[in-house]
Amino acid sequence: MTLTAEAPTTGTSTAAHTAARKRRKRSESLAGYAFLSPWLLGFVLLTxxxxxxxxxxxxxNYNLFAPPEWIGLENFTRLFSDPNYQQAWKVTLTYVVLGTPIKLLAALAVAMLLNNAFSGKGFYRSSFYAPSLIGASVSIAIVWKAMFIDNGIVDQVQQFFGFQAGGWVGDPSRTMPMLILLTVWQFGAPMVIFLAGLKQIPSELYEAASVDGAGASRKFLKITLPMLSPVIFFNLLLEMIHAFQIFASAFIISNGTGGPARSTLFYTLYLYFRGFQDFQMGYASAMAWILVIVVGALAAVFFWSSKRWVHYSGEGK
Structure with missing residues (x-):
């Protein structure tokens, strides 16, 4: 009799407890979405x-002054017959292929030097990192241009050592090296990441390699590079994406023309010309989406290839 009388009470209590738990979970979810709402609103409206x-x-076909007119794939087909578009890809890919690895090599070399114990190490770390805090700003591009113009400091130095006089800004064969030097000079951010990765490599590995008679080069190839491969992958992917986005320095140094002789006509700069000078916003949008697709495809290739050369701690390979 007692069991029969208490059974409904127990069932009712369990149902009430379940309902209360659902209400609490629902209120927690609503609170979470409320805190996320500023970011969600910004993502929807701004991204x-x-x-x-x-x-x-x-x-x-959209020129900002009239309603857009649907033309299908015409913007994309025009891209492949546009000589300036092809030149923009040529300039940009040259910058990415040359500038990115040189910048990372410089960052890794300095990080390995700073990883050693010596006095004043904190000062040197801060000094090397300082240019990255400024970023690719307009002010740095203006200073860089002033250094490389005719009779600038670089021209005066090369004349002092007996080289041919002349600035780099007006020489189509020197504008790309000048811009690569600018990006290499700002190697502080990847350097700090490399330095953090080097700190995570166990010193016991180097000690065991020394006992086995391994030299500095063998330690670097067999220990440093494999253990640092996740950091190399991260820096390589990030710097590759940043290199495709170059705009401010090329715009300032070329006076907004992409010159001389289209040697600084980077992809983003030409996109700006089409969209905000020629008011061909449909054409510029097509260019933007082609860039997104290309960078996304390269990132996918990076992730696919990383299975072959990136080694994470704890893997059984």
């Missing part, structure tokens, strides 16, 4: 919304 709009505009 996802403009991306969807630009994807639509890529298939239209």
């Amino acid at each position: 996802a919304g403009p991306m969807i709009a630009s994807l639509y505009l890529a298939f239209t």
Whole structure:
């Protein structure tokens, strides 16, 4: 009798407890979404919304002064017959292929030097990192241009050592090396990441290699590079994406023309010309989406290839 009487009470209590738990879970979810709402609103209005709009505009003829007119794939087909578009890809890919590895090599070399114990190490770390804090700003591009113009400090130094006089800014064969030097000079950010990765390599590995008679080069190839491969992958991917986005320095140094002789006509600069000088926003949107697809495809290739050369601690390989 007692068991029969208590059974409904127990069932009711369990159901009430379940309902209360669901209400509590629902209120926690609502609170979470409330805290996330500023970010979600910003993402929809400032990122996802403009991306969807630009994807639509890529298939239209739109000049900012009239409603967009649907033209299908015409913008994309025009790209392949545009000589300036081809030149923009040539300049940009040259910058990415040359500038990115040189910058990372410089960052890794300095990080390995700073990883050693010596006095004043903190000062040197801060000094090497300082240029990265400024970034690719307009002020740095103006200073860099002043250094490499005719009778600038670089021209005066090369004349002092007996080299041919003349600035680099007006020489189409020297503008790319000048811009690569600018990006290499700002190697502080990847250097700090390399330095953090070097600190994580156990010193016992180097000690065991020394006992086995391994030299400095063998330690670097067999210990440092494999253990540092995740950091190398991260820096390589990040710097590759940044290299495709170069704009401010090329715009300032070329006076907004992409010259001399289209030697600084980078992809983003030509996109700016089409969109905000010629007001061909549909054409510029198509260019933007092609860039997104190319960078995304390269990133996918990086992740696919990383299975072959990136080694994480704890793997059984």
